[in-house]
Amino acid sequence: MKKHNFSAGPSILPQEVFKKSADAILNFNNSNLSILEISHRSKDFIAVMDTACELALEHLNLQNKGYKALFLQGGASTQFLMVAYNLLNHKAAYLNTGTWSTKALKEAKLFGEVIEVASSKDKNFNYVPKNYSIPTDADYFHCTSNNTIFGTQLNHFPTTQIPMVCDMSSDIFSRVLDFSKFDLIYAGAQKNMGPAGTTLVVVKEDILGKIERTIPSIMDYRTHITAESMFNTPSVFAVYVSMLTLEWLKNLGGVAAIEKTNTQKAEILYSEIDRNPLFVGFAEKEDRSKMNVTFNLTEGANQELFDSLWKEAGISGINGHRSVGGYRASIYNAMPIESVQVLVDAMKEFERKS
Numbered sequence: 047m048k049k050h051n052f053s054a055g056p057s058i059l060p061q062e063v064f065k066k067s068a069d070a071i072l073n074f075n076n077s078n079l080s081i082l083e084i085s086h087r088s089k090d091f092i093a094v095m096d097t098a099c100e101l102a103l104e105h106l107n108l109q110n111k112g113y114k115a116l117f118l119q120g121g122a123s124t125q126f127l128m129v130a131y132n133l134l135n136h137k138a139a140y141l142n143t144g145t146w147s148t149k150a151l152k153e154a155k156l157f158g159e160v161i162e163v164a165s166s167k168d169k170n171f172n173y174v175p176k177n178y179s180i181p182t183d184a185d186y187f188h189c190t191s192n193n194t195i196f197g198t199q200l201n202h203f204p205t206t207q208i209p210m211v212c213d214m215s216s217d218i219f220s221r222v223l224d225f226s227k228f229d230l231i232y233a234g235a236q237k238n239m240g241p242a243g244t245t246l247v248v249v250k251e252d253i254l255g256k257i258e259r260t261i262p263s264i265m266d267y268r269t270h271i272t273a274e275s276m277f278n279t280p281s282v283f284a285v286y287v288s289m290l291t292l293e294w295l296k297n298l299g300g301v302a303a304i305e306k307t308n309t310q311k312a313e314i315l316y317s318e319i320d321r322n323p324l325f326v327g328f329a330e331k332e333d334r335s336k337m338n339v340t341f342n343l344t345e346g347a348n349q350e351l352f353d354s355l356w357k358e359a360g361i362s363g364i365n366g367h368r369s370v371g372g373y374r375a376s377i378y379n380a381m382p383i384e385s386v387q388v389l390v391d392a393m394k395e396f397e398r399k400s
């Protein structure tokens with residue numbers, strides 16, 4: 047039987063996407079060729095890339111607003127560097143809400159002064175700082191919308207006149223936001239969009255070209271815009287699977303529809319964590335993530351028993367990240383509500399048997 051996969055990334059994708067991807071490996075578009083052996087410059091693959099880019103912009107409601115969508119390589123981690131390469135002249139402002147923000151900040155420091163506007167490190171990143179000010183003379187402001195490891199999520203984004211950059215790797219396409227507030231959004235595919243191997247970048251074109259330094263071609267967003275994400279060989283298969291997931295999302299009714307299910311899933315799980323005396327949530331309630339639910343056993347609870355119960359229930363991937371401990375259930379878009387219920391049932395059974 048298929049496992050209930052709560053892995054944080056690479057993570058669950060819709061079953062129908064797995065099936066279609068498997069078919070395309072054997073016979074892509076009835077060409078009698080595998081998607082793995084065709085040229086990225088073939089007509090059929092160019093159509094895949096175009097569709098993936100269009101769907102990404104459509105889901106974010108950013109068509110015809112001066113934005114370009116790109117599918118690049120190197121993961122979100124390469125974006126930590128590329129953002130600064132392309133946008134940081136003198137000074138940048140960063141909100142530090144976890145491991146990924148910390149890494150982004152570190153790379154930016156290679157290019158200029160970095161102001162950390164606020165940090166939640168004092169409490170091991172279990173909350174999102176509020177009430178900070180953003181220097182208006184900075185080149186851009188950078189934040190992370192969802193903190194995959196600690197299980198917090200930004201519910202409010204600041205307003206600022208400087209460009210806003212956001213790492214949305216673990217909650218892109220999971221909720222409706224005014225995405226036009228952001229000038230650059232990036233997301234590694236492997237959390238909510240596709241397999242590992244490609245990274246979506248959505249950038250407002252008019253923020254580019256304002257930097258004095260020379261940027262190596264492959265690090266320059268303008269290179270990829272001109273080449274329509276084909277400056278070098280793109281991750282053909284990862285882009286194809288991402289396209290299928292974006293189509294799946296569109297057929298479901300888009301981001302607004304999936305947001306309703308995501309909210310329901312999060313409510314089911316958090317209410318059990320709050321009700322069940324054997325569990326305690328990690329993140330501050332008001333900053334809880336609807337994508338990555340972090341929790342611990344209360345002191346003295348029998349970990350071995352709980353671990354055996356969720357394993358018996360066919361659950362996989364809920365061990366917490368080493369920097370938090372405990373458990374982390376990632377409930378991305380493709381996670382069915384029924385799987386969340388299976389986890390909740392295991393938690394209830396644990397209470398009964400303890």
Ligand SMILES: *Cc1c(COP(=O)(O)O)cnc(C)c1O
Nearest residue numbers: 121122123146194213215216234
């Ligand atoms: C997973 C993750 C990353 C790192 O992505 P890579 O593709 O492995 O480089 C960066 N930011 C966030 C928020 C993530 O969840």
